Amino acid sequence: MTTTSAPASPPLTRQVSQHVSQSVFDGSRLRVVLLVDVYDGAQQQFLEAYEQLCNQVASVPGHVSDQLCQSIENPSQWLITSEWESAPPFLTWVNSEEHVEMVRPLHNCVSDTRSLRFHVVRETGGEAAGAQSGRRRLQSSPRIGDGVIRHALTFTVKPGKEKAVAKLLADYAPPNPRVDDTTRLVRTSLFMHGNRVVRAIEVRGDLLAALRHVARQPEVRAVEEAINPYLEQDRDLDDPESARVFFTRAALPAVHHVTTDQEPAGAVRHALYYPAREGAGMRLAELLAQRDEAAADDPRSPVLRSTIFQRDDVVVRLVDVQEGLDADAGTVLGLTDPARTAELTDLLDVAALGADASALRAGSADRLLALARMELVTDRRSPDA
Numbered sequence: 001m002t003t004t005s006a007p008a009s010p011p012l013t014r015q016v017s018q019h020v021s022q023s024v025f026d027g028s029r030l031r032v033v034l035l036v037d038v039y040d041g042a043q044q045q046f047l048e049a050y051e052q053l054c055n056q057v058a059s060v061p062g063h064v065s066d067q068l069c070q071s072i073e074n075p076s077q078w079l080i081t082s083e084w085e086s087a088p089p090f091l092t093w094v095n096s097e098e099h100v101e102m103v104r105p106l107h108n109c110v111s112d113t114r115s116l117r118f119h120v121v122r123e124t125g126g127e128a129a130g131a132q133s134g135r136r137r138l139q140s141s142p143r144i145g146d147g148v149i150r151h152a153l154t155f156t157v158k159p160g161k162e163k164a165v166a167k168l169l170a171d172y173a174p175p176n177p178r179v180d181d182t183t184r185l186v187r188t189s190l191f192m193h194g195n196r197v198v199r200a201i202e203v204r205g206d207l208l209a210a211l212r213h214v215a216r217q218p219e220v221r222a223v224e225e226a227i228n229p230y231l232e233q234d235r236d237l238d239d240p241e242s243a244r245v246f247f248t249r250a251a252l253p254a255v256h257h258v259t260t261d262q263e264p265a266g267a268v269r270h271a272l273y274y275p276a277r278e279g280a281g282m283r284l285a286e287l288l289a290q291r292d293e294a295a296a297d298d299p300r301s302p303v304l305r306s307t308i309f310q311r312d313d314v315v316v317r318l319v320d321v322q323e324g325l326d327a328d329a330g331t332v333l334g335l336t337d338p339a340r341t342a343e344l345t346d347l348l349d350v351a352a353l354g355a356d357a358s359a360l361r362a363g364s365a366d367r368l369l370a371l372a373r374m375e376l377v378t379d380r381r382s383p384d385a
Contacts, residue, residue, distance in 0.1 A: 062089025
């Protein structure tokens with residue numbers, strides 16, 4: 001008796017799409033996880049501070065529920081989880097001055113925190129959960145990333161000191177890109193618009209570890225100390241609370257990123273500043289994200305990569321463009337018709353751009369591009385990025 005073996009199955013390979021899209025705007029529920037290390041002996045103080053915070057958070061729009069857990073192995077380790085209707089209301093709250101003041105009592109009793117945010121993709125749990133999932137929105141499909149975490153910081157300097165600050169920020173020696181065996185700095189891009197500074201960083205690995213690594217470098221610390229007298233918001237880097245509040249307010253999270261299927265080699269990086277009307281920052285960022293998604297599917301678009309950062313009414317868009325930024329202003333801005341221009345203009349704080357609304361609305365995309373364009377201070381890639 002002879003047997004015929006079945007032909008060997010082809011090896012499984014991981015298919016990776018080059019079309020990368022990361023976004024907070026898919027409308028699905030959000031799970032926030034906060035890992036907290038509490039000082040020994042401060043557990044009761046921490047619990048009381050949490051209960052006060054919990055009562056305040058309950059009235060925040062978009063908040064669904066939260067839960068506090070304590071480690072069974074180490075009583076100093078705590079876990080806070082919260083559920084939100086979607087990411088935008090959470091980000092609006094966590095980036096607000098209200099949040100900065102609300103969490104102040106917690107920082108008196110914790111030595112370290114780590115915040116993680118996740119869209120809910122699937123859930124199980126029987127009949128009740130099934131009924132809930134019918135009403136609650138889940139992420140429809142997993143997104144494809146590129147292994148890079150993007151983050152930015154923004155702050156303002158005293159008017160008239162822009163050139164001095166730009167020189168300090170451009171001339172410093174870059175820190176060692178290697179953070180540890182799993183984390184390294186990929187790229188740092190720094191731009192200015194008037195007296196506003198934006199520093200965007202790209203990291204492979206652990207963002208928090210990278211930020212701490214950079215803060216500890218002597219050359220970086222020297223520059224930070226040198227620009228202190230020029231800052232509009234006072235800070236003392238030797239005072240942990242002062243430094244924490246400053247960098248909390250300076251954080252400019254990435255809310256949307258898209259990379260086209262085209263290889264962005266040779267692309268030139270630019271930044272565009274979109275100051276929003278009060279309360280319109282998130283909507284403005286969402287509108288830009290929709291235009292970027294459409295552009296990513298258009299092979300004629302010169303924009304190969306776009307990242308949108310937003311906090312409160314500050315919106316910044318980082319774009320990698322294959323051709324010159326001025327080659328097709330309307331396409332670069334995502335404004336291909338007058339209606340789009342009017343829609344965007346209605347959300348902008350045009351006075352902050354140095355224009356009046358009627359003049360900008362009646363003007364061309366070239367006019368808006370000229371007003372929104374940020375000045376490049378430095379753009380540095382790691383050698384093996």
